[in-house]
Amino acid sequence: MAKVPVQFTLNGEEKAEFVESGATLLKVLRHKLGDTSPKGGCHQGACGACSVIIDGELKLSCLTLAETCEGAAVETTAGLAADGVMHPLQRAFVDxxxxQCGFCTPGMIMxxxxxxxxxxxxxxxxxxxxxxxxxxxCTGYEPIIRAVLTAARANSQNAA
Ligand code: FES
Ligand code: FES
Incomplete structure (x- = not known):
């Protein structure tokens, strides 16, 4: 398969890679760049486990070709903690x-x-x-909803 060059930032770090033409961003993140935080669930856009943020927009990395990310800013849950301190969303999901099993958690957090x-x-x-x-x-949507609202409150208190 032909390889194509692509450059983007992953959680603020510059990445320059040759990727297989047609490879998904999910595959490149997990198998080439070692960021296993986006999960492969359905691989067809139905579960959200692979969710990442690209240029500020929520995207499914299983439906995004890596070569289309040229110049983009890609964010994953692996980049959320700063200096060993959990992001407010991560803290709230714990609290x-x-x-539960945790498989959907990175996608939920993104x-x-x-x-x-x-x-x-x-x-x-x-x-x-x-x-x-x-x-x-695991169907435990209530704690997830509570966690997001808790993180929002924590953010607004920190901003006040
Ligand atoms: S792996 Fe299920 S939506 Fe991407
Ligand atoms: S699939 Fe959501 S916590 Fe298990």
Missing amino acids: EFAA AAKALLDQTPNPTREDVVEAISGNICR
């Missing part, structure tokens, strides 16, 4: 017991981050809508 980046004080309905593309097979 609210929102990670969906929540995309929401809070745009809407710092979301309603419960906003949160439900924001995570509607993310399936939790």
Whole structure:
């Protein structure tokens, strides 16, 4: 398979790679760049486990070709903690017991981050809508919704 060059930032770090033409961003992140935080669930756009943020927008990395990310800023949960301190969303997911098996958690957190980046004080309905593309097979959606609202409150208190 032909290889094509692509450059983008991953959690603020410059990456320059030759990737197989047609390779998904999910595959490149996990198998080439060693960032296993986006998970491969359905590989067809139905579960949200592979969610990442690209240039501020929530995207499914299983449906995104790596070669289309030229010049983009890609964010994953692996880049959220700073200096060993969890991001408020990660802290809230722990405090609210929102990670059960944990498989959907990185995708949920990226969906929540995309929401809070745009809407710092979301309603419960906003949160439900924001995570509607993310399936939790453990079905514990209530703690997840609580965690996102808790993180939003923590963010607004920190900003005050
Ligand atoms: S693995 Fe991408 S949506 Fe399921
Ligand atoms: S915590 Fe298990 S799939 Fe969501």
